[in-house]
Amino acid sequence: MKITDIQFEKVQIKLKAPIVVAFATIEYSETILLKLSTDEGIIGYGEAAPFAPVTGETLESTLIILEEMKKILIGMNPLSVEKIHAIMDKAFYGNTAAKAGIGIALYDIKGKLLGQPVYKVLGGDSPKVLTDITLGIDTPEKMAALAREYVREGYRILKIKAGISPEDDIEAIRQIRASVGEAVRLRIDANQGWTVNSAIRTMEALAPYHIDAIEQPLPYWDIEGAAFLRKHISNAMMLDESLHSPKDALHVVRSNAADFMNIKLMKSSGLYPALKINAIAESAGINCMVGCMLETKLAITAGASLAAAMENITEADVDSFKFFNDTTVTGGFEIEGDIITLYDKPGLGIELNM
Numbered sequence: 001m002k003i004t005d006i007q008f009e010k011v012q013i014k015l016k017a018p019i020v021v022a023f024a025t026i027e028y029s030e031t032i033l034l035k036l037s038t039d040e041g042i043i044g045y046g047e048a049a050p051f052a053p054v055t056g057e058t059l060e061s062t063l064i065i066l067e068e069m070k071k072i073l074i075g076m077n078p079l080s081v082e083k084i085h086a087i088m089d090k091a092f093y094g095n096t097a098a099k100a101g102i103g104i105a106l107y108d109i110k111g112k113l114l115g116q117p118v119y120k121v122l123g124g125d126s127p128k129v130l131t132d133i134t135l136g137i138d139t140p141e142k143m144a145a146l147a148r149e150y151v152r153e154g155y156r157i158l159k160i161k162a163g164i165s166p167e168d169d170i171e172a173i174r175q176i177r178a179s180v181g182e183a184v185r186l187r188i189d190a191n192q193g194w195t196v197n198s199a200i201r202t203m204e205a206l207a208p209y210h211i212d213a214i215e216q217p218l219p220y221w222d223i224e225g226a227a228f229l230r231k232h233i234s235n236a237m238m239l240d241e242s243l244h245s246p247k248d249a250l251h252v253v254r255s256n257a258a259d260f261m262n263i264k265l266m267k268s269s270g271l272y273p274a275l276k277i278n279a280i281a282e283s284a285g286i287n288c289m290v291g292c293m294l295e296t297k298l299a300i301t302a303g304a305s306l307a308a309a310m311e312n313i314t315e316a317d318v319d320s321f322k323f324f325n326d327t328t329v330t331g332g333f334e335i336e337g338d339i340i341t342l343y344d345k346p347g348l349g350i351e352l353n354m
Helices: 059-073 081-091 096-114 140-153 166-180 196-205 223-232 246-255 271-283 297-309
Strands: 003-021 024-038 043-048 128-130 133-135 157-161 185-189 211-215 236-239 260-263 287-290 313-316 329-331 333-336 339-342 350-352
Touching: 003 059, 003 157, 024 059, 024 096, 043 096, 043 297, 059 081, 059 096, 081 096, 081 271, 096 271, 096 297, 128 297, 133 140, 140 157, 140 166, 157 166, 166 185, 166 196, 196 211, 196 223, 223 236, 223 246, 246 271, 260 271, 271 287, 271 297, 287 297, 297 313, 297 329, 297 333, 297 339, 297 350
Parallel strands: 133 157, 157 185, 185 211, 211 236, 236 260, 260 287, 287 313
Antiparallel strands: 003 024, 024 043, 128 339, 329 350, 333 339
């Protein structure tokens, strides 16, 4: 089998409402959908969702890199996943979302060839994934009201964005906890917005509200600070922007800097490197979460498939499809409450209207 063509198309979808995080206000899901064709008629779908503050890529730069990747990948066997990733890594430093798009399509092809869904190709058995849902930064009152709405929809885990004002973060958590009760799990994501001192003070103030975990409180480069902070707070420490590659995972392990690692396909370069990150974490006794950028159901299906397949991936934050209405991508999974159930169809079970 050989790759005969790689096509891609830019997609921009307006969000139902802007999402505010510590370093950006996001109004659109901007992504690139890919189609890899083969000489045996099997087509694989992928998605590259760059986000400049995290991956350093833009839509325009990713399109340029994909054009160059197309030149070197046509004619290759799409089942040669490791070799293709090695070739992409040798040809292009970084550009992880572009590589993820190609890598996702390779697993879609493999699943279709085997007649199995991707979660089973990855070694999984159950198609079900429990996901949290994210609350962007807003007034504490509006965040608490939205939290109540999500709990009524069936969500049992809320991921709360923070990192602009510790005082507002504390008040938002106080109101959210009062609004949803004690049974709902809360985790907080500061998106690099705090210092070591402000993080310690904030987490001490939040102690009465029983926060499961704090995600990426410090700048991505401050692994040593994360290790210090982990020793001085009682909450689990999760790293996200600090963790892109298997080498990053090894650095985190050696530094004793995390209790959880947040794997995102757009940071890791796709499913194949994500498996390596999870293996490193598991060997060190660290659980993982699969997260997402503002991706369509295509990449979300790939991420959910990874979460479904790996026992060490105990958490999932694969909720971006909830924040916009998309008719371009259909299939993949259904959701009831906070439980995603992957379709038992070959590959990703995705259809593209492009």
